[in-house]
Amino acid sequence: MLITFSLLAPVDAGCDALCPATQIRKTPRASASPRLKKSPHHNGGKFQNLSHTPDLTEGATVGSIMWEMLFRRNKRAQPTGLLPSVKTNLFALDPAENVLVWFGHSSYFMQVDGKTR
Numbered sequence: 001m002l003i004t005f006s007l008l009a010p011v012d013a014g015c016d017a018l019c020p021a022t023q024i025r026k027t028p029r030a031s032a033s034p035r036l037k038k039s040p041h042h043n044g045g046k047f048q049n050l051s052h053t054p055d056l057t058e059g060a061t062v063g064s065i066m067w068e069m070l071f072r073r074n075k076r077a078q079p080t081g082l083l084p085s086v087k088t089n090l091f092a093l094d095p096a097e098n099v100l101v102w103f104g105h106s107s108y109f110m111q112v113d114g115k116t117r
Helices: 003-020 030-037 062-071
Strands: 099-106 107-112
Touching: none
Parallel strands: none
Antiparallel strands: 099 107
16 A cells, blocks of 8 residues: 555656646636625635635544555445445436436436436
């Protein structure tokens, strides 16, 4: 695990240097500025969460998290049994039926009022 991390860390740093996410941090167009400044999330020239959102859980440090990840075996890291799943033919869905299919992580298929996204 440590060897894998040692090999992947420079690759990740190189990708960050060669492919910066400037699009994500891009400044909005001037025409959008008045509308953005009215947002309750806009404060002092930038957007902020309305509630405090810590980077780490209370009592955790980056070092402690790395130690846990690299050297301690988490008993809950893998499910104890099979995860339930339903095989669905998306092409055979009734267009009149509202459907939400979770593919995993952050991938979804939605069908609402005959429209799909």
